[in-house]
Structures are given as C-alpha cells and as structure tokens.
Amino acid sequence: MRKYQLIILACLLASQSLLAQGLTQNAEGQSSILFKGNSLSFDIGKTEIAFGMNNLDQIPSTKTKKANNYFIKGLSIKAGSEEGIGNLFSNGDLVPNSSLRVFAGLSFSNLVDENHNNRLDEIKKEKEKYQSKFEMNLIDTLLAIVEDETVIVIDSNIKKRVITELNEHIKIRIKSTKDFRTFLSKYVTNDATTALALREIIKRVKELEKEYETSKEKYDSLIELESKRSIENPYWKLLLFGYGGINAMSFKRFDSISITNPAGSFIDEDQRGGHFGIGFNYQRGRFKFGVIYDYFSTNNFNYLTKKEYTLRQTTTAGSQSLIQEKKVTAYAGKFGKVEINRLNIDVAVAFKIDKEANNYLLVNPYLRGNFYSRDTSLIPNTFNIGTGFYLFKKSGKFLGGIYVELPDVDNTIEKKKKPEDQNIRPAMKRLTLGIVAKMSLKSILSKQ
Amino acid sequence: MVVLFHRKNQLCMTSKKKAIKKKAVPKRKPSYSRIKEQPAIRIIVEVVVRNETSGDNSNINFTGHKILNTVADAIEAVKPYEFVIKIKKISNIIIRRIDIENATLYFDDLKDDPVDPTFWLSKTSSKVLGSTFLLSVEATGDTFTSTTFNLTCDDKKVFDTDQNIDIKSNGRGLYLNKQVALP
Numbered sequence: 001m002r003k004y005q006l007i008i009l010a011c012l013l014a015s016q017s018l019l020a021q022g023l024t025q026n027a028e029g030q031s032s033i034l035f036k037g038n039s040l041s042f043d044i045g046k047t048e049i050a051f052g053m054n055n056l057d058q059i060p061s062t063k064t065k066k067a068n069n070y071f072i073k074g075l076s077i078k079a080g081s082e083e084g085i086g087n088l089f090s091n092g093d094l095v096p097n098s099s100l101r102v103f104a105g106l107s108f109s110n111l112v113d114e115n116h117n118n119r120l121d122e123i124k125k126e127k128e129k130y131q132s133k134f135e136m137n138l139i140d141t142l143l144a145i146v147e148d149e150t151v152i153v154i155d156s157n158i159k160k161r162v163i164t165e166l167n168e169h170i171k172i173r174i175k176s177t178k179d180f181r182t183f184l185s186k187y188v189t190n191d192a193t194t195a196l197a198l199r200e201i202i203k204r205v206k207e208l209e210k211e212y213e214t215s216k217e218k219y220d221s222l223i224e225l226e227s228k229r230s231i232e233n234p235y236w237k238l239l240l241f242g243y244g245g246i247n248a249m250s251f252k253r254f255d256s257i258s259i260t261n262p263a264g265s266f267i268d269e270d271q272r273g274g275h276f277g278i279g280f281n282y283q284r285g286r287f288k289f290g291v292i293y294d295y296f297s298t299n300n301f302n303y304l305t306k307k308e309y310t311l312r313q314t315t316t317a318g319s320q321s322l323i324q325e326k327k328v329t330a331y332a333g334k335f336g337k338v339e340i341n342r343l344n345i346d347v348a349v350a351f352k353i354d355k356e357a358n359n360y361l362l363v364n365p366y367l368r369g370n371f372y373s374r375d376t377s378l379i380p381n382t383f384n385i386g387t388g389f390y391l392f393k394k395s396g397k398f399l400g401g402i403y404v405e406l407p408d409v410d411n412t413i414e415k416k417k418k419p420e421d422q423n424i425r426p427a428m429k430r431l432t433l434g435i436v437a438k439m440s441l442k443s444i445l446s447k448q
Numbered sequence: 449m450v451v452l453f454h455r456k457n458q459l460c461m462t463s464k465k466k467a468i469k470k471k472a473v474p475k476r477k478p479s480y481s482r483i484k485e486q487p488a489i490r491i492i493v494e495v496v497v498r499n500e501t502s503g504d505n506s507n508i509n510f511t512g513h514k515i516l517n518t519v520a521d522a523i524e525a526v527k528p529y530e531f532v533i534k535i536k537k538i539s540n541i542i543i544r545r546i547d548i549e550n551a552t553l554y555f556d557d558l559k560d561d562p563v564d565p566t567f568w569l570s571k572t573s574s575k576v577l578g579s580t581f582l583l584s585v586e587a588t589g590d591t592f593t594s595t596t597f598n599l600t601c602d603d604k605k606v607f608d609t610d611q612n613i614d615i616k617s618n619g620r621g622l623y624l625n626k627q628v629a630l631p
Contacts, residue, residue: 062544062555111544111588120547128550135526135577175527178579178630212578213627220582220626223547227584227624235588235619285618286591350591350617357614360592394594394614396538 052076056107056239067112072239073104097249101275105241116230120223127219134212141208142170142180149200153193162187162194166201177209236284243294244276254307254330263311266330271337273298288348297339300378303413304331338378343369357394364388364403380412388436401436528573529630533585534561535568535597541589541615548599549574549581580627587613587621597623604631 054074060066079098146166153159169183184202189195250270258264277294309328314321345367353361369383386405392398406427408414414424531548535558546553551574558568574581585597596610606628615621 057539057542059542059555062542067555111542117545120545121552124547124550124552131550131575131577135575138526138577173527175529176576176578176630181579209578213580216578217626223582223584224624224626227586227622231586231616231620231622232618233620283619352592352617357592357594392593394592395536396540396590396593 049080050076050078054103059111062112063117065112065114068109070107071104072107072241073102075100075102077101097247099245099247101243101245103241103243105239107237107239109237110233110235111237113230113233116226119226123219123222123226127216127223130215130219134215138177139170139174142174142177142205143167145201145204145208146170149197149204150194152197152200153191155191155193158189158191158194162189162197177205177212181205181209234285236282238283239281240278241280242276242278243292244274246272246274247298248272249299249301251301252328252330253304253335254309254332263313266309266328269335271299271301273337275342277342286350288346290344290346290348292342292344294342295339296342297337298379299337300333300335301331303379304333304335306330307332334378336375336378339374340370340379340381341372343367343371343383353391359399360392360394362388362390362392364390377416380416382408382410382412385409386432390436403432403434403436405432405434406430407432526575526577528575529601530571530573530603532569532571532600533597534599535585536595536610537566537568538589538593538595540593541587541595541613541621543568544586544588545584546570546586547582547584548572549576549583576630580629583623583625583628585613585623587615587623588619589615589621591615591617591619594621599628601631606631 052074053076054072056072056074060070077098077100146163150159150163150166153162165187166184170180173183174180181202184198184205187198189198248271250268253267253269255265255267273296275294275296275298277292279290279292279294281288281290283289307330309330311326311328313324313326315324316322346364347366348362348364351361351363353359365385365387367383367385369381370379371381373379373381384405384407386403388401388403390398390401407430409427411424414422531551533546533548533553535543543555543558546557551572553570553572557570557572559570561567561569583599587595592615594612594614596612598610599606611623613621613623
C-alpha cells in the first residue's frame with residue numbers, strides 16, 4: 001500500500017510545473033543551508049520524496065525594521081526507500097525510510113534600511129508640497145487659458161458651448177494635463193476658429209506641463225540618487241536556529257540461520273532515531289555559508305551488507321512434491337543502535353556564466369562529518385567532502401545539477417576491516433559523481 | 449435642496465433662516481507666467497435646505513456643511529489614477545518597496561493574484577498631474593536572479609513588454625524610471 005502511495009505522489013510531482021529554488025545537496029540529501037518557502041522534491045537517484053515548508057519568506061512589513069529581525073520556523077518531511085528506485089517499482093520488498101525535522105530560530109538582516117525609507121518619505125513629502133501648490137493653481141490656470149484662447153472664437157453660441165464643456169471637464173473630470181490634452185485633441189468641432197483655439201490651448205497646456213515636469217524632475221532625481229545609494233549597500237542575512245527531529249526505518253535483517261525454521265532467520269527491524277542540534281546560515285551578496293552541528297541517535301544500517309536470499313519451502317504428498325520459492329532481500333552484518341555527533345558545513349557561491357546573466361551557476365563545496373561515535377565498531381568517525389554544481393536560469397528555474405563527492409576521506413571504514421578484506425584506494429578512484437534533480441511545487445502557503 | 453454655483457468672492461451657504469459663511473477658497477495666483485493678470489475666479493456654493501415636513505431647520509447647519517464639502521471636493525480636485533502592479537513571484541526575491549509617483553507599497557501590500565497565484569498583485573492610487581510619473585521597485589534576493597512586472601493605470605497597460613528587476617551580485621536590485629509615460 002505504501003508503495004502505491006509513493007508512486008501516486010511521484011506521478012503528482014511529475015505533473016506539476018517546475019518552480020525552482022536554490023538548493024544544495026550532497027549524496028545523502030543533506031544541506032546545512034536553509035531555503036525559503038515550501039518545496040516538494042523527488043530525488044531520482046535516491047528514491048526519495050521530501051516535503052518542506054517554512055516561513056523564511058513570510059516577512060513582516062518592509063516598512064519598518066521589523067522585517068530585519070523576526071522569528072523563523074519550519075518543518076521538513078522525507079520519505080523514501082533505501083532500496084533505490086528499481087525496488088520501489090518492482091515486486092521486491094520495500095524498505096521505507098522516513099524522517100521529520102522541525103527548526104525554529106531568529107533571522108537577522110539588513111533587508112530594510114529605515115533611514116533610507118525615511119529619507120525617501122521626506123523627499124516625497126517635499127515633492128507632494130510642490131505638487132499640491134501646482135494642483136491648487138492648475139484648475140484656475142486651465143480655466144484662465146480656456147478663457148484666454150477662446151477669445152478668437154467668433155460665434156458666440158459656439159464659444160459659450162466650448163467654454164462650458166471645457167470648464168466642466170477641468171472642474172469635474174480632470175486627472176492630469178495629459179488627460180486634458182487628450183480630451184482637447186478628441187474634441188470634435190467644425191468651426192475653424194474653435195479648432196484654432198483648441199490648438200492654442202493644447203500648446204499652452206503643453207508648456208504648462210513642461211514647466212511642471214521640469215520642476216518635478218529635481219525631486220525625482222533626489223529619489224533616484226537615494227535609491228541608487230541604498231542598493232549599493234550589500235544585502236546580508238544571518239539565521240540562527242535550533243532544530244530537531246525523529247526518523248524511522250523498517251527493513252528485514254538477516255540474523256543467523258535458524259536450522260529448525262529457516263524463515264525465522266530474518267528479523268523485521270523497526271528502528272526509531274532522533275536528532276537535535278544548532279546551526280547558523282550567513283548570506284552576504286553572492287556568498288552563503290551554513291553550519292549545523294547535532295546529536296544523532298541512529299543505527300548502522302548503512303554499513304550492513306545487502307543480500308538476496310531465496311527461501312524454498314517443499315511440501316511432499318505421496319509421490320509428488322510442491323516447491324515454493326520466495327525471494328527475500330535482507331541486510332546482514334553486525335547491527336546495533338549508536339549515537340554520534342554530526343557536523344555539516346556548506347558554502348554556496350553564485351557565478352554569472354554569460355554576459356547577460358541569463359543563467360547562473362551555484363557552486364557548493366561541502367563537508368559532512370560524523371564525530372564522537374559512541375561505538376566506532378558500528379559507525380566509525382568519518383567525513384566526506386564534495387562539491388555541487390547547480391545551474392539556474394535567472395528566473396530561478398533550476399536547470400540541473402551534479403555533485404562530486406569523496407566519501408570517507410581518510411579510509412576509516414576500510415581500515416577497520418580485516419587486512420585481507422581491505423580495499424584502500426587513492427581519493428581520486430573513490431570519487432562519487434551524482435546528478436541531483438529537485439523539483440519544487442508552487443507555494444502551498446501564501447507569498448511565494 | 450437647491451445647490452447653486454456662482455462666481456463671487458466667497459463661498460457661502462444659505463438656508464431659509466440664515467446664510468452661514470463657510471470656508472473660503474484659498475487665494476490662487478496662477479503661476480503660469482503667460483497668464484495675464486485677471487480677477488481671481490471664485491466658486492460660490494449656495495445651499496438651500498428646506499425641511500418640508502416639519503419645518504424644523506435645526507439640522508440645517510450639519511446637512512448643509514456636509515453637502516457643501518462634498519460638492520466642493522467633487523468640483524475642485526484633480527482625480528487620482530488607479531494603478532495595479534503585477535509582479536512574477538520568484539522564491540528568493542523580496543520586493544522591499546514600490547513607489548508609484550506619490551504612492552508607496554511594501555512587501556506585505558503584495559497579495560496573491562487570484563487569477564494566477566504565481567504572481568503578486570497590488571493596487572494603489574496616486575495623482576499624476578503632468579504626463580509622466582515616477583516608478584521605482586526595490587528588491588532584494590539571491591544574486592543573479594530576476595523577476596518581471598507590469599503595471600496598469602486606469603486599466604490601461606503602461607508597458608508593452610514586462611519590465612525586469614535584476615538582482616545584482618550584492619543581493620540588491622532596483623528598477624527606476626523617473627518618467628514613465630501615462631498610457
């Protein structure tokens with residue numbers, strides 16, 4: 001049943017339009033950098049579906065400094081199979097793996113410069129003062145222009161009608177000098193003197209408009225200057241957070257051969273674990289830096305050996321015998337729960353890759369380390385290093401990404417094996433190259 | 449009720465009982481240099497309120513005052529334009545501030561477009577006295593990302609093609625046009 005639910009979810013994902021967001025991910029799908037908004041991802045390589053939502057983009061009003069410092073919270077849920085995509089869609093036993101993670105913390109940034117807002121508001125106030133003065137004179141001035149220029153209209157009836165109509169527009173409907181000019185240019189008349197008067201009025205309104213625009217320009221230039229000055233200040237953001245979570249996994253483990261009941265050689269393991277830790281993210285301009293450090297209660301599933309077993313059951317009745325075969329995927333090896341500490345470090349740097357900056361590349365070197373293992377025979381202290389390369393369109397659409405990883409940099413795992421089983425190879429020969437495909441759904445919550 | 453308009457030297461209201469002097473229109477001197485000196489134009493609103501049923505005129509002052517203000521407002525103010533800005537949502541871009549002539553919008557003024565929630569939508573109004581207006585959009589976000597927007601003014605499209613806001617290498621972006629032509 002769980003298998004079908006995963007398949008349906010995967011199909012739903014494939015039908016959604018792509019809305020990419022920044023991401024960094026290593027081979028294990030871990031990152032120490034928090035990303036905004038809500039996302040649902042499907043990692044082809046890992047047969048993993050993840051859903052995350054947070055309030056990193058739900059910023060208080062940018063009118064005040066409140067938007068610079070605010071409380072952040074979020075959660076992510078991950079479900080997948082340790083067996084890989086093939087087994088998810090085959091008849092083999094599914095090995096589900098799920099986790100729930102929540103985080104909460106504080107966000108600090110220089111998103112809003114209140115002084116900049118105040119300076120702009122002051123300039124705009126001055127501009128409005130000038131505009132109010134102009135507006136107060138505008139109607140009288142236009143009425144005067146109409147009266148002035150319609151002197152040349154010979155027919156007194158036409159003159160009266162024209163003045164009435166123009167004055168009515170000025171007093172009741174006028175929105176701007178341009179609006180009045182448009183009204184005048186559309187005014188239909190057969191009288192030559194009226195047409196001439198209208199042309200003269202348009203001319204004078206244009207001059208009035210020019211005078212106004214020139215005076216307004218000095219305020220707009222101040223606004224431009226202030227805005228340009230403001231964006232020279234690089235944007236930075238610091239997130240400090242604590243997080244924790246639980247994870248669960250089920251799999252079949254081969255214990256030892258049971259002579260009386262071979263089917264009993266397998267144990268259905270149902271493991272629960274948890275973690276909690278602290279972290280910070282710092283962003284400045286094109287650079288992002290993230291660190292998390294946590295305590296993790298887990299097991300050594302990743303170090304078990306996956307094996308395929310065939311369980312044969314023979315039923316004999318007289319001269320006939322019925323043989324039933326069942327394939328069992330199970331994990332063999334010394335198994336146990338263990339507590340470790342983890343350290344993840346990420347750096348992400350954006351690079352322009354074409355002159356117009358239509359696309360950009362996010363380069364993400366990272367480190368994943370396990371330290372202070374309480375039982376190094378189950379989980380040794382190791383660390384992996386790697387680099388991800390992710391290509392984005394400037395619209396934010398994710399085009400694709402790869403990562404290169406060097407697992408267990410100092411060969412701790414191999415060194416722990418018996419000398420005859422050791423396979424210690426140089427770093428370059430142990431590099432892992434992977435493709436990351438991450439699809440983000442449209443926002444489920446508001447804003448983004 | 450009778451509302452009469454006259455050109456006189458004061459703005460006043462009269463009732464059956466008495467005439468009440470209301471606020472005087474500020475003196476206006478046309479700044480336009482080519483306009484010849486001429487007597488200032490004044491508008492008089494004369495309001496006559498009759499209470500036909502009871503003959504009680506106790507509320508005349510209040511009613512008359514209200515009508516007077518409404519009428520005065522309706523006739524002498526330049527009408528504002530209605531603006532609607534529509535911005536494409538990009539998950540790592542925050543719109544910090546939008547200035548449309550005298551109106552200002554902030555991030556929390558942007559709402560989901562009910563037609564297409566991949567866009568933000570915001571409405572505002574501002575007077576534009578001449579033929580152009582200032583438009584400024586300040587944004588912050590991930591370096592080298594970009595979003596687009598368009599604007600309508602009284603339901604008319606301001607730009608034929610969507611305008612870009614590009615986030616530069618320092619994480620800031622600005623669209624600024626001091627002279628956007630009224631459509």
